[in-house]
Amino acid sequence: xxxxxxxxxxxxxxxxxxxxxxxxxxxxxxxxxxxxxxxxxxxxxxxxxxxxxxxxxxxxxxxxxxxxxxxxxxxxxxxxxxxxxxxxxxxxxxxxxxxxxxxxxxxxxxxxxxxxxxxxxxxxxxxxxxxxxxxxxxxxxxxxxxxxxxxxxxxxxxxxxxxxxxxxxxxxxxxxxxxxxxxxxxxxxxxxxxxxxxxxxxxxxxxxxxxxxxxxxxxxxxxxxxxxxxxxxxxxxxxxxxxxxxxxxxxxxxxxxxxxxxxxxxxxxxxxxxxxxxxxxxxxxxxxxxxxxxxxxxxxxxxxxxxxxxxxxxxxxxxxxxxxxxxxxxxxxxxxxxxxxxxxx
Ligand code: SAM
Ligand code: DTB
Ligand code: SF4
Numbered sequence: 001x002x003x004x005x006x007x008x009x010x011x012x013x014x015x016x017x018x019x020x021x022x023x024x025x026x027x028x029x030x031x032x033x034x035x036x037x038x039x040x041x042x043x044x045x046x047x048x049x050x051x052x053x054x055x056x057x058x059x060x061x062x063x064x065x066x067x068x069x070x071x072x073x074x075x076x077x078x079x080x081x082x083x084x085x086x087x088x089x090x091x092x093x094x095x096x097x098x099x100x101x102x103x104x105x106x107x108x109x110x111x112x113x114x115x116x117x118x119x120x121x122x123x124x125x126x127x128x129x130x131x132x133x134x135x136x137x138x139x140x141x142x143x144x145x146x147x148x149x150x151x152x153x154x155x156x157x158x159x160x161x162x163x164x165x166x167x168x169x170x171x172x173x174x175x176x177x178x179x180x181x182x183x184x185x186x187x188x189x190x191x192x193x194x195x196x197x198x199x200x201x202x203x204x205x206x207x208x209x210x211x212x213x214x215x216x217x218x219x220x221x222x223x224x225x226x227x228x229x230x231x232x233x234x235x236x237x238x239x240x241x242x243x244x245x246x247x248x249x250x251x252x253x254x255x256x257x258x259x260x261x262x263x264x265x266x267x268x269x270x271x272x273x274x275x276x277x278x279x280x281x282x283x284x285x286x287x288x289x290x291x292x293x294x295x296x297x298x299x300x301x302x303x304x305x306x307x308x309x310x311x312x313x314x315x316x317x318x319x320x321x322x323x324x325x326x327x328x329x330x331x332x333x334x335x336x337x338x339x340x341x342x343x344x345x
Pocket of ligand 2: 313
């Protein structure tokens, strides 16, 4: 687990890093204008700043592997415009019941055998019912007993539900802000930005680590991308894990025909996330199949140090595990050792 962000900055802080920190005002709060200015840097300068930050805070330079499992697929009452699991859109996803414990544990064992560090269980719920929480806590205990880091993404959480998940051994809770506050309104109408912030605050109060990021390439402007990263970077503390998803346009969803984001703008987004949230694991999430090897290599150069690993995300595809291992090997990138596994040995 990462150190608290309140610890002193490394003594080896390079001059350019110190200059960079001055860009954040005395209260440590980023403005949208400062983050837009990072986006607007000449590409090589932005990449250099991102690499300096990465080297300072992650001298090992390893890549974390997180495996996803959809434990409850489809039939969701929400209207997130990007999501194939929303019941109201006519997609190929069929609604299923919550998976049984044994099936989840088999998938977690396979993820561990493939070298994964973290196992993330996702459910297409607006929010879990208390009886769902009971079933998911059994899954968390079982996955944790295998020596994997645990993560869940189940929708909005009340404070007592967050507490129950933490007590079962949940290390991370994923709940994304997804985009900037103003663009959010054109993407989702069934819950507000403040609902998301409230869930994140319940997760923090329960003592779990926060996994929070969003999606780029939904038609937002650069200013809105900057505003989204400003929201994340100003969470106090900022999330330990930051998944950056590239929209996967799925037939039947309102965003099915969305034009892809310029790949270099995606790389810039990763670099700005690295600079503004220096201790976070920045994860290349949905959309890697479309990015290709060269763009992914640039993302690692820009400071990405986590990926979703395994052939399937929730309902859409992801690169083959073998292909990912080959890419990391070719780039000379080590994978993160599982701290839990080391303890067990
Ligand atoms: N239902 C829960 C929720 O929305 O919080 C958890 C699962 S939801 C599928 C998790 C995240 O997946 C979303 O917040 C969004 O960032 C991402 N996601 C969903 N569909 C996507 C798509 N088509 N492309 C990229 N990311 C997507
Ligand atoms: C996150 O930010 N991305 C993951 C995870 N958190 C749960 C989900 C990506 C889903 C992509 C679309 C799908 O496979 O259904
Ligand atoms: Fe439901 Fe989550 Fe999909 Fe939104 S992103 S429709 S809440 S499963």
